[in-house]
Amino acid sequence: MLNKIYDWVDERLDITPIWRDIADHEVPEHVNPAHHFSAFVYCFGGLTFFVTVIQILSGMFLTMYYVPDIENAWNSVYYLQNEVAFGEIVRGMHHWGASLVIVMMFLHTLRVFFTGSYKKPRELNWMVGVGIFGIMLGLGFTGYLLPWDMKALFATKVGIEIAASVPFIGGMIKTLLAGDEVILGAQTLTRFFAIHVFFLPAALFGLLAAHFILIRRQGISGPL
Amino acid sequence: MSNNKVTRRQFLSYTLTGVGGFMAAGMLMPMVRFAIDPVLQKKDGGDFVTTDVAVADITEEPTRVDFTFEQVDAWYTSEVTNTAWVYKSGDSIVALSPICKHLGCTVNWAGDAEYPDQFFCPCHEGRYEKNGKNVPGTPPLGPLDVFEVRESADGLLEIGMAVPNNLV
Ligand code: HEM
Ligand code: FES
Numbered sequence: 532m533l534n535k536i537y538d539w540v541d542e543r544l545d546i547t548p549i550w551r552d553i554a555d556h557e558v559p560e561h562v563n564p565a566h567h568f569s570a571f572v573y574c575f576g577g578l579t580f581f582v583t584v585i586q587i588l589s590g591m592f593l594t595m596y597y598v599p600d601i602e603n604a605w606n607s608v609y610y611l612q613n614e615v616a617f618g619e620i621v622r623g624m625h626h627w628g629a630s631l632v633i634v635m636m637f638l639h640t641l642r643v644f645f646t647g648s649y650k651k652p653r654e655l656n657w658m659v660g661v662g663i664f665g666i667m668l669g670l671g672f673t674g675y676l677l678p679w680d681m682k683a684l685f686a687t688k689v690g691i692e693i694a695a696s697v698p699f700i701g702g703m704i705k706t707l708l709a710g711d712e713v714i715l716g717a718q719t720l721t722r723f724f725a726i727h728v729f730f731l732p733a734a735l736f737g738l739l740a741a742h743f744i745l746i747r748r749q750g751i752s753g754p755l
Numbered sequence: 756m757s758n759n760k761v762t763r764r765q766f767l768s769y770t771l772t773g774v775g776g777f778m779a780a781g782m783l784m785p786m787v788r789f790a791i792d793p794v795l796q797k798k799d800g801g802d803f804v805t806t807d808v809a810v811a812d813i814t815e816e817p818t819r820v821d822f823t824f825e826q827v828d829a830w831y832t833s834e835v836t837n838t839a840w841v842y843k844s845g846d847s848i849v850a851l852s853p854i855c856k857h858l859g860c861t862v863n864w865a866g867d868a869e870y871p872d873q874f875f876c877p878c879h880e881g882r883y884e885k886n887g888k889n890v891p892g893t894p895p896l897g898p899l900d901v902f903e904v905r906e907s908a909d910g911l912l913e914i915g916m917a918v919p920n921n922l923v
Binding site for chain 1: 782783785786788789790792795796829830831
């Protein structure tokens with residue numbers, strides 16, 4: 532049945548070369564954990580991507596109930612966690628996944644570092660990786676405010692004060708982040724929400740695409 | 756080995772598809788159930804709302820009665836005002852819902868000067884008789900809903916849930 536549907540589409544669109552080009556490639560022995568168990572360190576990039584997918588999916592579902600408004604944000608989070616079926620699980624996935632993705636990304640970076648895979652010609656991909664790293668931290672920072680509880684509020688106050696300590700332009704950065712010169716409130720929450728769900732994910736998709744295209748172009752780095 | 760019914764490649768692709776499908780389902784099931792929760796949440800039947808209209812004052816002429824109650828909408832609780840068209844029919848009180856059965860606009864008693872003893876919906880000129888029966892040939896396909904009614908201890912009209920019309 533599935534085969535028939537596939538053949539029907541393939542006959543008209545010739546999709547086989549497309550997915551072969553994406554999925555069908557050599558996994559060299561030195562990165563295959565079936566050959567050398569220690570090669571599991573090469574899985575960390577893929578695992579980072581896996582957790583990223585979970586973050587995107589669970590985040591999409593959370594926005595079905597969440598509202599970025601200071602009057603209602605906390606109540607909507609309370610409602611979706613306690614009154615909606617599996618709310619605790621879906622929020623839990625996003626909450627714990629946010630930390631796990633940083634851990635995975637860090638392990639992946641260590642692997643790249645200690646195998647020396649950042650060397651020419653892969654410096655460019657290291658730079659793309661640093662960009663991804665920054666975006667991930669930004670996602671963590673902006674997402675932390677969204678539940679609008681005490682912890683969120685004061686963590687963001689501190690974070691914004693750190694940004695404000697930048698010489699010369701610190702004050703401007705602070706106003707730009709908070710949406711107001713003194714108040715951390717209504718406009719801060721809407722901004723952080725927009726940055727968290729639209730701007731940073733869009734940038735992340737772009738950089739991830741670049742990351743993966745570079746890997747396919749350059750191939751995985753050789754054995755030690 | 757050559758007459759194996761399941762090849763090594765098939766075995767691997769079946770088990771990988773199975774395990775992968777199981778993991779994907781474990782991940783997606785909570786999210787999908789979370790998303791469809793509004794369909795599956797059970798609503799508890801509404802309470803009666805006391806209006807400020809005395810049952811003794813109700814006449815045979817349909818009259819607009821507004822009643823206000825506290826509506827809990829997920830995390831947002833607010834005062835909501837609904838309307839009923841109320842009249843006396845013999846010994847009993849009838850309270851009709853003003854929601855048009857065509858596409859949900861709001862009907863008015865005698866809203867069209869040409870039909871002073873019918874309900875009229877301005878959206879697509881739907882009409883209903885006094886008991887809520889839809890006039891054939893106008894857009895609505897069914898009669899107006901009726902509210903459950905009862906009388907409070909001190910003689911005030913109380914209005915409950917809207918239920919399908921039982922008068923036509
Ligand atoms: C969301 C975050 C990230 C994802 C999803 C991701 C994903 C991947 C994947 C799937 C690979 C293939 C090899 C492997 O799995 O180990 C890879 C390779 C690579 N990554 Fe990342 N990565 C991320 C962040 C980073 C960061 C933060 C850096 C460095 C600062 C980085 C630098 C590199 C480099 C240089 C390679 C090529 C390594 C080689 O060819 O051996 N990546 N990445
Ligand atoms: S909505 Fe009342 S006639 Fe169409």
